[in-house]
Amino acid sequence: MTKANRGARASRAGATPYLYLAPAVVLFTLFVAAPIGYTAYLSLRRVKFSGLGLGKKSRTEIFVGLDNYRAALADGEFWDGWVRVLGYAAMVLTLMLGLALLFALLLDSARVRLPRFSRIAIFLPYAVPGVVATLLWGFLYPPSMSPIHAGLHAVGVDGVDLLSPSTIVFSMVNVAVWGGTGFNMLVLYTQLRAVPRDYYEAARIDGAGELAIALRIKVPMLAPALVLTTVFSIIATMQVFTEPTTLRSISNSVSSTWSPLMNVYGDAFVTGDLYSASATSLVIALIALVPSLGFLRLVRRRAFGEER
Amino acid sequence: MSITASAEGAGRVRRPLGLMPTAVLLLGALYCLLPVAWVLMAASKTRGELFSTNAFAPGTGLLENLSDLSAYRDGIFWQWMANTALYAGVGAVLSTAVSVLAGYALAKFRFFGQNLIFNVLIGGILVPSVVLAVPQYLLLAKAGLADTYWAVLLPSILHPYSIYLARIYAAAAIPDALLEAGRIDGASEGRLLRVVAVPLMGPGMVTIFLFQFVAIWNNFLLPFIMLADDHRFPLTVGLYTLLVTGANQPALYNLVITGALLSIIPLIALFLTMQRYWRTDLSGGSVKS
Incomplete structure (x- = not known):
């Protein structure tokens, strides 16, 4: 760029932010906006076969309105999948975020030994891909190799099949909790470290114990971070795919439509019905958005309303 | 005791x-x-x-398992490892660059449409990847890019949450006065970006890079949908196919287990060596004093 006078510099600064934002906006258009639009378009269409359905000409795409949505909503297996996933998500959210909060608060209280070791160890599963995490636990579940069963045997529990249709959901919850606690703990812990220490000193002088400080001061201060982690966790658990897909190769207890997202994958790539897949995936997106937006709104009123 | x-x-x-x-x-x-x-x-x-x-x-x-794994299908495991490093490395570098540019622009300039652009980009956080993955595949297939390295790389670059983080880092780390002083001295915007903004955002950039690196390294759904040729698979999809094959051939169990171990070693090493960058504030953005 050449040297410019004041007037030219002002106009150049005017274009600069748009220039810097251009890559993000272009990528957003190509890989977020266009796919959403395309899904919405496909979800309203269907292929119609004429004649014997042979040859290219007999295959035409037609507009069918909301038929695909009606079909998706009428599919019993899809709703069974939701029931499974909602139960799964409720358990994962409670356990994972509960443990993450507990660990973060414990790490932040000064009176803990080996905090560095514990922090790194608990964060470590974040480095393990979902496929590998499922695979590791998958090998630990069957009795043939498992130290878990040896442990259960030691406390007098025998013959628990961790991969049976009735227990598999708990095994899956365990994989998700194991993999997700560390990351959420880190988010909450970093937030806690940013709080000035003298905040707590004042409370201690007033006679507040560690527990009271944790519950009355630290937890409320964590509210924004808790909202963030909860919303992300809701969105992630609702579209669980990797873990049940991987577990299928280890156990027969997981059906090919165990989670709604597996339904979409099956429609799109196994049966090749892109139109149903599109409608179903938009339904999943809406269902996942409702609780997270609802949660955001609820908490905003409760936690941030007072500050205003 | x-x-x-x-x-x-x-x-x-x-x-x-x-x-x-x-x-x-x-x-x-x-x-x-x-x-x-x-x-x-x-x-x-x-x-x-x-x-x-x-x-x-x-x-x-151990040694026998390692050599068996290396010999499996002419060493395809190491191909998966190299692919993963490529996807995660290149993807995270590009992602960081895009996020930092966007975050800097959003935090340090006032311009028409600023809030709209920010809200639309950030709205991307709430879009579940399921809505995107299938149509992304169809659109890339139309462009002739399905089942290529691009199919995994391109959709991984935009990461709305990283833009949000970059905006927070830029707002906290770059003083307006410094930029103003530079402008009065006649520095071009490009020079301000290179000499002022990027160095000050350094630690934040490393954090964005690391989280994006791990996210791409661990991703399963996207490459699973995009790729058919197993020579382009990343480790996650490769190990999955190995596991599925192994379900009928217990002889492959050792390979799956050894592969699982090797696949997590690079990330664990990254954790232990880059520890201080994993602590940077993720949500509030306030730099600890």
């Missing part, structure tokens, strides 16, 4: 309170390390030892 002893020895009244928290944290640590310790041991076992010896005792077959 020694904790109790030293606590009593120190004679501090409130010390024993630290026992429970420490025990709870150590239990958590143990739970998190258990599968990692198991795979470390299991990878060292021969096929016979795998089902017969103590789960947490080392075996004698």
Whole structure:
């Protein structure tokens, strides 16, 4: 760029932010906006076969309105999948975020030994891909190799099949909790470290114990971070795919439509019905958005309303 | 035991309170390390030892497992490893660059449409990847890019949450006065970006890079949908196919286990060496004083 006078510099600064934002906006258009639009378009269409359905000409795409949505909503297996996933998500959210909060608060209280070791160890599963995490636990579940069963045997529990249709959901919850606690703990812990220490000193002088400080001061201060982690966790658990897909190769207890997202994958790539897949995936997106937006709104009123 | 002893020895009244928290944290640590310790041991076992010896005792077959894995289908495992490094490395570098540019622009300039652009980009956080993955595949297939490296790389670059983070980092780390002084001295915007903005955002950039690197390294759904040729697979999809094949051939169990171990070593190394960058504030953005 050449040297410019004041007037030219002002106009150049005017274009600069748009220039810097251009890559993000272009990528957003190509890989977020266009796919959403395309899904919405496909979800309203269907292929119609004429004649014997042979040859290219007999295959035409037609507009069918909301038929695909009606079909998706009428599919019993899809709703069974939701029931499974909602139960799964409720358990994962409670356990994972509960443990993450507990660990973060414990790490932040000064009176803990080996905090560095514990922090790194608990964060470590974040480095393990979902496929590998499922695979590791998958090998630990069957009795043939498992130290878990040896442990259960030691406390007098025998013959628990961790991969049976009735227990598999708990095994899956365990994989998700194991993999997700560390990351959420880190988010909450970093937030806690940013709080000035003298905040707590004042409370201690007033006679507040560690527990009271944790519950009355630290937890409320964590509210924004808790909202963030909860919303992300809701969105992630609702579209669980990797873990049940991987577990299928280890156990027969997981059906090919165990989670709604597996339904979409099956429609799109196994049966090749892109139109149903599109409608179903938009339904999943809406269902996942409702609780997270609802949660955001609820908490905003409760936690941030007072500050205003 | 020694904790109790030293606590009593120190004679501090409130010390024993630290026992429970420490025990709870150590239990958590143990739970998190258990599968990692198991795979470390299991990878060292021969096929016979795998089902017969103590789960947490080392075996004698590590080298054999490694050479078997390397020999499997002409070393395709190492191809997967290289692919993963390529996807995660290049993807995270590009992602960081895009996010930092966008975050800097949003934090340090005032312009028409600023809030609209920010809200639309950030709205992307709430879009579940399921809505995107299938149509992304169809659109890339139309462009002739499905089942290529681009199919995994391109959709991984935009990461709305990183833009949000970059905006927070830029707002906190770059003083307006410094930019103003530079402008008065006649520095071009490009020069301000290079000399002022990027160096000040350095630590934040490393954090964005690391989280994006891990996210791409661990991604399964996107490459699973995009790729058909297993020579382009990343580790996650490769190990998955190996596991599916192994379900009928228990002989492959050792390979799956050894592959699982090797696939997590690079990330664990990244964790331990880059530790201080994993602590940077994720949500509030306030730089700890």
